[in-house]
Each structure stands twice: as structure tokens, then as C-alpha cells.
Amino acid sequence: AQSVTQPDIHITVSEGASLELRCNYSYGATPYLFWYVQSPGQGLQLLLKYFSGDTLVQGIKGFEAEFKRSQSSFNLRKPSVHWSDAAEYFCAVGVTNNNDMRFGAGTRLTVKP
Amino acid sequence: NAGVTQTPKFQVLKTGQSMTLQCAQDMNHEYMSWYRQDPGMGLRLIHYSVGAGITDQGEVPNGYNVSRSTTEDFPLRLLSAAPSQTSVYFCASSYSFMIDSIYGYTFGSGTRLTVV
Secondary structure: OEEEEEEOEEEEEEEOOOOOOOEEOOOOOOOOEEEEEEOOOEEEEEEEEEOOOOOEEEEEHHHHHEEEEHEEEEEEEEEEOOHHHEEEEEEEEEOOHHHHOOEEEEEEEEEOO | OOOOEEEEEEEEEEEOOEEEEEEEEEEOOOEEEEEEEEEEEEEEEEEEEEEEOOOEEEOOOEEEEEOOOOOOOOOOOOOOOHHOOOEEEEEEEEEOOOOOOOOEEOOOOOEEEEEE
């Protein structure tokens, strides 16, 4: 079965600094990959997704992610973090024609002024 | 505003009690699902439905029942609450049940359930 690992439970960055959140997946075929963001007390919001094609995917709020098949990774990046980016971020992998989307445990992002 | 509405937002139950978590969407979405979120474990799929009258089990279905009598509503029933069911529950919906749908999932704001 597919699985997702987010190695970093908590990351703290300064406002204006760059950000990279790591995501590794385990799945035999080409996966469908997602990044979601969850603000405190809210549901999840889709940031971006990768299905096929260009391995660098642009999302909302200035985020991007790069799919690297050789490393089984789908890391999320942002060149300059804003205080409003403080939230929890979830990576997820889905299976073709199947509703079994598996989520990682999440990475909590704190932004220092 | 259109979206996924979950009620209640908070609930405390005693062990052995039953209750229903409500989920409603007004976007005419075919696909609806329930997840539970536990610290360090991300979200895990409990049950899902690809249309009215059709439901199926997800990763952690034990202790929960669902039904889908209308397109709009997808209630989650706890038959006999246990402390292990203390969690935050999220309902999600999508126009298409296909995982590669361009539409993605819309999540509700969650129900925080505590079982004592």
C-alpha cells in the first residue's frame, strides 16, 4: 500500500526566509501527489497537486513543489515566507482510480517575526 | 456561502453513547468522505461515498457507520463511543470520485470529539 512520510514534525523559519518542507512517498506506480495546508481550527485547503507532466508544479499562495521520481520525493517550497503561512502542512498520495488517498503526519510551520 | 458544513463543532461523549456527526454540502458533489485526524498520524479515511446510495469502507472503518440517502448529506454514526475515537473528524467532498480529478477535495472545518 502507498504511504507518505513527512520527516519534519515542526519547522521554524524567519519571515522572509525561504522554506522547504519535505515529503517522501512509497508507491510502485506513478502516484498522484498533493499538498494541503491547514490553518488552526480550519479544514484543509489544497495548495497544489501533481498528476503528470512538468515535474515542477505551481500552486496557490506562492508555493511550488517538485516531483523527483528518483528520490520518491515531492518537496514543497516557497522563496519568501510570510507570517500568514504559519499553519500545518500535509502531503498526500493517491492511487489511480481509487479513493484511497493517504496523508502524511503533517509538518507544523512556525514563522518568526 | 457554498461549501461543506459540519455540525457540531465540538462534542463530548461518555463511553458507550452513540451520536451522529452531520455533514452537508451544497455544491452537488458526487463524492463525499469522512476522515479522522490524530496527532502524528495525519488524516485517515473512515468511509466514503461515490454517490447517493453507495458507500464503502476506508482505512479505519471499525466503530463507524455511514449512509448516503441524498447527494447533499453524509452523516457519520458512532454506534458505541470509545475513548479511542477521541479525534478531530473532517468531512470532504468533490465533484468527482476520481483521485485525479482536477476539482480536488473541499473540506469542512471539522468536529472535535472527546470520549470520556
